[in-house]
Amino acid sequence: MTTISGETVGLAESSDRLWDALIHCDETHAVATVRTAVSAVDGDVCAAVEHVLLGLIAPAQARVGRAWAANELTVAQEHAATAINERCVAALVDAAADALPAPSRGRAVVACVDGEWHALPARLVAEVLRLRGWRVDYLGAQVPTDHLVAHLHASGAETVLLSSSLPSRLPTAHSAISACLAIGVPVVAGGAAFGPGGRYARLLKARWAGDAAAAADLLAQGLERPRPGAARLPDLDLPHLTDQEYTMVRRTRTQLVKQALADVENGFAAMRSYDERRRERTAEDLDHIVGFLATALYVDDAELFTTFVTWTAGILSARGVPPQCLLPALDSLRHQLGDFPRAVGILTAARRALVVPRPGRAA
Amino acid sequence: MRFPAGAYVGRNDSRTRKGGGCRGRGARTMVSFPEPTYASDASRARTAARHPSIAVDAAGLVVSVSGEAGVLLPAAHPGARFADVAPDWLVRAHEDRATPGGDAFPQPARGRIGDRGVDAFPGRTAQGALLWWLADDAEVSSLRAQLDSERQRSRLLQEISGELLASLNVDRCMEVTARLAAQHLADAVAIVGVSGGRSRAVTWCVTGGGAVQERVAVNPEEMPGLPEALLGFPPVPSRWIDPLQVPAWVVPEEFGAADRIGSVVVVPLPGHGLPAGAVVLLRRSREAAFTEAEEAFARLFAARAGAALSAARVYAEQTRITGVLMRDLLPPEIERVQGIDFSGRYRAATASERIGGDFYDVYPAQAAQAAQAAQAAQAAQAAHEAQEGGPPDETAETFAVLGDVAGKGLEAAVLTGKIRNTVEALLPFAADHERLLTLLNNALLSSHHTRFATLALVSARRDGRLVRLRVTSAGHPPPLIVRMDGRVEAADTKGTLIGALPRISVRTASVELAPGETCLLYTDGIAEARGGPLGDTMFGERRLSQVLAECAGLPAEAVTERVQMLASQWVGDGKHDDMALLAVAAPRNAHLTAVDGHTRGRFTA
Numbered sequence: 004m005t006t007i008s009g010e011t012v013g014l015a016e017s018s019d020r021l022w023d024a025l026i027h028c029d030e031t032h033a034v035a036t037v038r039t040a041v042s043a044v045d046g047d048v049c050a051a052v053e054h055v056l057l058g059l060i061a062p063a064q065a066r067v068g069r070a071w072a073a074n075e076l077t078v079a080q081e082h083a084a085t086a087i088n089e090r091c092v093a094a095l096v097d098a099a100a101d102a103l104p105a106p107s108r109g110r111a112v113v114a115c116v117d118g119e120w121h122a123l124p125a126r127l128v129a130e131v132l133r134l135r136g137w138r139v140d141y142l143g144a145q146v147p148t149d150h151l152v153a154h155l156h157a158s159g160a161e162t163v164l165l166s167s168s169l170p171s172r173l174p175t176a177h178s179a180i181s182a183c184l185a186i187g188v189p190v191v192a193g194g195a196a197f198g199p200g201g202r203y204a205r206l207l208k209a210r211w212a213g214d215a216a217a218a219a220d221l222l223a224q225g226l227e228r229p230r231p232g233a234a235r236l237p238d239l240d241l242p243h244l245t246d247q248e249y250t251m252v253r254r255t256r257t258q259l260v261k262q263a264l265a266d267v268e269n270g271f272a273a274m275r276s277y278d279e280r281r282r283e284r285t286a287e288d289l290d291h292i293v294g295f296l297a298t299a300l301y302v303d304d305a306e307l308f309t310t311f312v313t314w315t316a317g318i319l320s321a322r323g324v325p326p327q328c329l330l331p332a333l334d335s336l337r338h339q340l341g342d343f344p345r346a347v348g349i350l351t352a353a354r355r356a357l358v359v360p361r362p363g364r365a366a
Numbered sequence: 367m368r369f370p371a372g373a374y375v376g377r378n379d380s381r382t383r384k385g386g387g388c389r390g391r392g393a394r395t396m397v398s399f400p401e402p403t404y405a406s407d408a409s410r411a412r413t414a415a416r417h418p419s420i421a422v423d424a425a426g427l428v429v430s431v432s433g434e435a436g437v438l439l440p441a442a443h444p445g446a447r448f449a450d451v452a453p454d455w456l457v458r459a460h461e462d463r464a465t466p467g468g469d470a471f472p473q474p475a476r477g478r479i480g481d482r483g484v485d486a487f488p489g490r491t492a493q494g495a496l497l498w499w500l501a502d503d504a505e506v507s508s509l510r511a512q513l514d515s516e517r518q519r520s521r522l523l524q525e526i527s528g529e530l531l532a533s534l535n536v537d538r539c540m541e542v543t544a545r546l547a548a549q550h551l552a553d554a555v556a557i558v559g560v561s562g563g564r565s566r567a568v569t570w571c572v573t574g575g576g577a578v579q580e581r582v583a584v585n586p587e588e589m590p591g592l593p594e595a596l597l598g599f600p601p602v603p604s605r606w607i608d609p610l611q612v613p614a615w616v617v618p619e620e621f622g623a624a625d626r627i628g629s630v631v632v633v634p635l636p637g638h639g640l641p642a643g644a645v646v647l648l649r650r651s652r653e654a655a656f657t658e659a660e661e662a663f664a665r666l667f668a669a670r671a672g673a674a675l676s677a678a679r680v681y682a683e684q685t686r687i688t689g690v691l692m693r694d695l696l697p698p699e700i701e702r703v704q705g706i707d708f709s710g711r712y713r714a715a716t717a718s719e720r721i722g723g724d725f726y727d728v729y730p731a732q733a734a735q736a737a738q739a740a741q742a743a744q745a746a747q748a749a750h751e752a753q754e755g756g757p758p759d760e761t762a763e764t765f766a767v768l769g770d771v772a773g774k775g776l777e778a779a780v781l782t783g784k785i786r787n788t789v790e791a792l793l794p795f796a797a798d799h800e801r802l803l804t805l806l807n808n809a810l811l812s813s814h815h816t817r818f819a820t821l822a823l824v825s826a827r828r829d830g831r832l833v834r835l836r837v838t839s840a841g842h843p844p845p846l847i848v849r850m851d852g853r854v855e856a857a858d859t860k861g862t863l864i865g866a867l868p869r870i871s872v873r874t875a876s877v878e879l880a881p882g883e884t885c886l887l888y889t890d891g892i893a894e895a896r897g898g899p900l901g902d903t904m905f906g907e908r909r910l911s912q913v914l915a916e917c918a919g920l921p922a923e924a925v926t927e928r929v930q931m932l933a934s935q936w937v938g939d940g941k942h943d944d945m946a947l948l949a950v951a952a953p954r955n956a957h958l959t960a961v962d963g964h965t966r967g968r969f970t971a
Contacts, residue, residue, distance in 0.1 A: 028882075028919060028954055079916045079928065086924040120931045145934075150720075156534035156678075157685045186532045187542075230529070257901035264900070280912070283899070290899035 014040060014059045021063050021091075025084040026076065037091045038098060048102035049134040052095050056127055057215055060095075064088050064123050072314075074321040085123060092123070096130055106138035110160040111222060114142040114151055116167040116176045116196070124194055124215075125166035131215040132164075137222065148179045155188050162226055163188055164218055165209065167196035170311070171294040174249075174301050177207045177237055184208060189226040191218055203302050208240055241303065248343045249300040252293065260289045263335040270331030288315070289332055296336065300345055305352040312353040329357060418500040421491050422448045422460060429495045438479050438500055453479055456486055456498065463488055463496060519663075522550065526667060530674035534681040537567070537579060543635075543645070543671040544571035551664050552631070552647035554621040558584070558592060559643045570618035578618070588613040591632035595644035601665065604631040604656045616646050629655040633664050635672035642675035695721045695783050697946070700728045703764050705828040707951040709922035711930045715774040715891070715944045723771040723778030724889045724946035725786055729793055731762030731827075763825040763836075765796040768887040768948045770842070771819045778944075781815050799823050799838035799874050803864060810865030818865035822887045826950050833952035835877040835885055840864050843893060846911065847877055848884045848925065852918040854911045857885065882919040882954035891943035892929065897936045905936045922951035 017040040024033035040059055044051035064085065071081045113129040115122055122144035129141035140158060142151065155163065163183045167176050173196055180190045192204035193212045201211025210226065212218035238244045252259065264286050268274050274285065292312070299308035312333070316326030333354045340346040418435035420442055422428055428446045436442065441451040449457050455477030463472075475486045475498075482502045489497040529542050540557055547555040548571040559567035564583050571577040586592045590611050591602035609627035617624045628651040635642040645668055649656070656664070697712040714722040767789055771778045788809050795802045802823070810818065820841035827834055837845050841863025844856040861872025877885055888910070895905040913932050917925045926947045933945060 028921070030921070077916065079918070079920055079924075082917075082924040082928050083920045086921045086927070089923075118934075120927070153685070156681060159535040159537050186534075187529075187538070257899075260899050261901075286899035 014055070017043075017055075017059055018062065021059060022066065025063060025067065025087055026070075026080065028080075028083045028087065030087050030090055033087050033091050034094045037095055041095060041098060048099050049104065052099040053131050053134050053216075055095060056092065056130055060088055060091055061124075061127055061214070072318055072321065074318075085121075088123060089126065092126055092130060096133075099134065103133060104136040106133075106136060108136045108138075108223075109162070110138040110140070110158065111162040111164060112140045112142060112151070112154060112158070112160045113164045114146040114166070115144045116165060116172045116179055117145050117147045118172050118175055119167045119169060119194075119196075120144050121166075121168045121194075124168065125164070128164055128166065128193065128215040128218050131219050132222065135219050135223070137219075148175070148182055151179060152182050152186065155183065155186060161188065161228075162222060163190045164212075165190055165192050166194045167192070168194045170196045170198070170203075170307055171291070171298050172196055173203055173207070173298050174237075177240075177301075180207050180209045181237070181240075184229040187228050187230070189229055191221055191226070193218055198302075198304075198307065203304075203307075206240070206302055241301065243303045243345070244301070246343075246345065248340075248345050249297055251343065252297045252300060252340070252346065256290070256293050256297070259293050259336060259339055260286060262339055263289045263293070263332050266335035266338075267328070267331045270334070271328050274328075291315075292329075292332055293336070296346065296349060299349050303345070305349040308349045309353045309356045313356055316357060326357065330354065333357070419489075419497055420448075420452075420500070421495040421497045423495045424464070426460075426464075429491070429493075435500055438482070438484065438502070453477055459486060459488075460496065460498070523666070523670070526550075527670050527674075530671055531677075534678045536675065536678045536682050539671075539675050539678045540567060540569040540579060540643075541571075541577040543675065544569040544577040546671075547571070547645055547647060547664075547667065548573045548575070551660070551667065553650045554618050554648040556616045556618065556646045556648075557635075557643055558586060558589075558596065558646065560596070560641065568615070572618050572620040575618075575620050582615065584613075584615050589616055589632070589646065591630075592644055592646065595632045595634040596641055598634050598636065598641040601631075601633055601661075604629055604661060607632065612646075612648070617648065621648065621650075626650050631656050631661055631664055633661075633668040635668050635675060637672050637676035638680065640676075642672045642679065645671070692721060694786075695779050697725065698727060700726075702953070703728060703730045704762070705953065706764060706826050706833050707922040707949070707953055708764075708766060709926045709947075709949045709951075710768075711926045711945075711947045713891075713930065713934065713942075713945045715942060719775060719779075721776070721779035721782075722774045722944035723782055724769070724891065724944040725771075725782045726766070726768040726887070726946055726948040727786055727789070728764065728766045728948075729790070729796070731764050763797065763827045765793065766824045766826065766887075766948060766950060767821060768842075768889065768946060769819050769821040770889040770891075770944070770946070772817045774944050778817070781817055781819075784813070784815075785810070785819055796823075796825060799825070799836065800870075800872050803838070803840050803861070803870055803872055807864045807867075807870050811868065815865075818863050820863045820890075824885065824887065824948075824950055828952075831881050831952070833879040833883075833950070835879065835950065836874050837877055837885065838872050838874040840870065840872055843888065843890060843907070844875075845885050845887045846914055847879070848886065848914045848917055850880060850882050850918055852915045854914045879950070879952040881952050884917070884920070884922055884925050884949050884951040886914065886925060886929070887948040887950075888929070889944065889946045891945035892933045892947065895933045895937045895942050895945070897938050897940045897942075905933055909936075919954065921954070922949040925949045925951070 017036050020036045021033055024036060037055055037059060040055045041048070041051045044054055067076065067081055067084045067088070070076045071078065076084070111132055113125050113132070115125050125143070126141065129139045132139045140154065140160060142154065151163070154160070165176060165179060167173070176192065176196065180192065183190045190209040191212050192201065192207070192209040193214070197204040197211055201213065204211035210221060212221050267285065267289070277285065295308050295311040299305060312329060316329060319326050319328070333350050337347055337350040340350070418433040418438055420428060420435045420439065421430045426448050428442050428444055428448055428451065430444055431439070431442050439451050448460060452460070456475060459475035472488045474488070477484060485501045485506070487499040487501065489499060491497050526546050529546060530539065533539055533542065540559065544555050544557050554572040555570065557569040565581040566584060567579060567581050568584065569577055569579045586596055590607045594602055607630045609630050610625070612624055612627055612630055614624055617627070627648050629649045631647040633645045633647065635644055645664070647656070647664060697710055700708045700710050702708070708728050710726045710728070712724060712726070714720055716722070769782070769785060771782045771785065785806070788806055789802070792802045792805050795805060803821070822840070822842040822845055823838045824845070825836045837857045837859050838861060839845065839857070839859045840861040844859055847855045847857060849855065857875045857877055859873050859875040862870045864870065879885060893905060893907050893910055896902055898905070910929065913929055914925070917928055920928070926949045929947055930945065
């Protein structure tokens with residue numbers, strides 16, 4: 004973001020108006036707000052659109068996520084706000100269509116990892132790259148890896164930008180990254196899934212960009228093409244996988260969840276009065292916990308699991324559920340996985356964080 | 367005659383090979399390999415005979431001295447005592463071996479003779495005399511050098527194959543071929559692709575530079591040896607090609623003037639049946655002319671590059687054909703039509719396919735129908751006059767269909783395409799669902815396909831702020847209606863499936879959607895999705911209704927996204943059937959407003 008002329012354009016007021024429109028499901032006003040914000044920026048239309056995409060729409064989307072976590076929005080409202088935000092993007096892109104530079108800088112593919120439904124961050128990356136003169140193939144949410152690879156073969160695109168917000172998609176992201184590297188296409192990863200500072204992106208042999216502008220800058224620098232030697236099996240990058248703990252947890256996922264559900268019912272008296280639906284919700288939560296445990300084993304980082312568990316505790320507190328209800332679940336898993344030292348270590352660290360909340364963290 | 371296992375592999379090659387090793391040339395790792403020779407037993411015997419050897423009988427007397435053994439041991443001649451003419455280490459080895467049982471584990475002996483290190487390998491002559499083969503260091507190090515170059519050569523071929531096979535993209539493959547050739551074979555490379563109409567893709571690369579590709583109209587006849595190579599004829603030897611005849615278009619810019627060319631090789635890129643193109647290799651000075659060995663290696667390289675290029679070309683062609691054939695089978699992009707929101711989503715059963723047995727289509731009200739109706743309702747419409755796309759016609763109905771053909775995968779998709787075409791042809795009857803379905807039923811019964819289909823039809827029109835629907839299910843789960851207050855109702859419609867029975871019966875329901883309300887059509891892949899946190903549980907209509915209850919007031923695409931997401935997550939990595947969703951919604955905002963000219967002439971509310 005370097006091309007905005009004149010004073011830095013304040014988006015604070017627009018930001019409040021957009022937020023109101025989003026939570027009231029008011030597409031008309033949302034679109035009007037972002038359009039007005041663009042016309043308030045002097046100079047180049049493309050730069051102005053990028054400014055609003057990244058300075059107004061992206062933060063609004065982040066706020067939607069935070070508001071859901073704090074139980075200020077229902078899941079459905081979150082979907083609705085996202086849908087309207089998507090339409091705002093479309094409206095801005097339409098507005099910039101005539102001013103769009105002819106693609107002159109190469110061809111990039113923007114895609115979400117398979118199983119990743121949050122498409123808006125990827126969409127923003129795609130639009131920013133277009134505004135900066137790249138030819139972009141935007142493949143959208145949840146792109147199966149074989150589609151991605153087939154598209155690369157067919158299109159000859161030089162770069163892949165891979166988006167994922169859910170850390171539990173990291174093993175899938177890894178196979179997508181490996182597949183791209185194997186055919187000589189470098190990958191830029193982005194999104195919360197890749198951890199603080201993109202640490203898991205580096206672990207999985209991808210470059211990392213913190214936001215759409217950073218991704219565009221990285222592409223502008225030029226990325227080195229990986230040699231086909233970069234094609235490797237996962238256990239070469241992640242030697243700890245040979246201990247089979249990840250494999251075992253993934254394979255026995257359903258049994259782990261079933262047993263944990265039974266143990267939680269025994270250990271948490273209130274649960275016995277749950278109806279079928281709440282019981283199923285609990286099973287889903289347990290399923291998530293096991294999924295994150297598997298991912299933490301995959302990247303060999305206890306922090307990933309601890310962060311998830313403390314975050315879940317925050318979500319539960321916001322909804323009036325005591326976070327202590329997570330303890331029997333962690334204990335059950337620790338008991339079931341007693342033979343797996345890494346899993347036990349990860350579960351123990353998370354339990355400690357839950358019992359003794361760290362400063363500044365929800366628990 | 368036997369050599370100790372493993373001790374002497376390849377030794378016989380040393381004399382028959384010309385030159386050897388590899389030499390570096392500036393930035394380029396030039397490959398200059400000895401030509402491989404394949405030793406037959408006969409040649410092995412012949413070369414073995416030339417090796418220094420000395421035979422000693424049981425009495426310890428030299429029987430014969432062959433080859434250069436006389437140079438190593440000048441005093442040795444037949445009849446001399448071995449112990450007098452051989453160095454101590456060899457004499458000791460001989461004595462060990464001459465003792466009974468000494469033959470059991472033949473080990474080479476090692477020591478020095480004069481200033482040379484010598485390996486002595488034991489054997490026996492046909493007459494039973496003990497035989498010592500003598501091999502000095504010079505030979506071993508030459509063998510090592512050969513082994514190294516042989517290893518380098520196979521490593522290089524492996525690396526080249528790896529790079530070439532990585533991509534199935536033709537342009538990328540050309541680039542890689544050019545880069546590798548410039549790195550390992552020559553100072554500059556031009557790869558001439560097969561003709562695509564008037565022009566050909568030519569890829570140039572100089573050593574250390576990047577590959578440049580362009581489609582140019584060139585005449586291959588101008589380049590000696592090129593027409594033959596492009597036809598796949600045996601290559602013209604490089605010494606036949608006069609560098610002065612190389613046309614300018616072959617020479618990459620960075621190479622410099624064409625008169626700097628020292629030598630040229632043209633190699634065909636063999637393809638699957640047809641040549642995949644040809645490689646022109648250029649070297650700057652005459653001293654670096656291509657040896658026969660280098661030309662042979664270039665052909666080996668070209669064989670691999672040609673195979674990779676052909677595979678990429680076949681893949682590209684298949685992809686193009688599939689793309690063209692699939693175009694009409696893919697689910698359509700749909701959006702707001704005449705003031706009514708539509709949103710469709712589709713997920714094929716097999717992740718690797720994008721099509722299957724489910725489908726949906728939305729047909730905006732016929733233009734003619736719309737025109738007639740607009741006239742009649744002109745006065746009423748005046749208030750809603752739009753800038754583009756005409757007024758929203760409140761009597762013309764937009765017709766939408768969602769269906770599910772028995773089966774999945776390509777076969778189902780092909781039948782799906784036929785049914786979609788048939789439905790489109792029957793659009794003039796869309797006002798009467800039963801009639802349309804009856805005609806479709808007859809069409810399916812008379813076709814040779816034995817498959818049947820279930821369908822749900824919706825005719826939708828705006829009525830002020832409301833959207834009025836006529837909904838008909840034919841063997842399909844009844845569409846669900848999501849009310850603003852979170853109630854979820856099944857549309858009161860049912861009917862027989864299509865294409866199975868000679869007569870069908872259906873009941874059409876009338877549904878009214880207030881702003882923000884949605885009617886969802888879905889295929890059974892959604893409700894019958896199996897999975898869940900406890901495994902193998904059916905998603906079911908109850909969960910679907912619960913999910914929809916939370917979707918009250920959402921825009922159509924948010925409803926379909928949420929349902930598809932939850933159903934997919936429910937399934938996880940497990941198997942599922944095709945899943946299709948189509949939502950019809952009354953926009954939530956009160957007023958119809960025309961949008962600016964940028965959105966494709968539709969209305970937004």
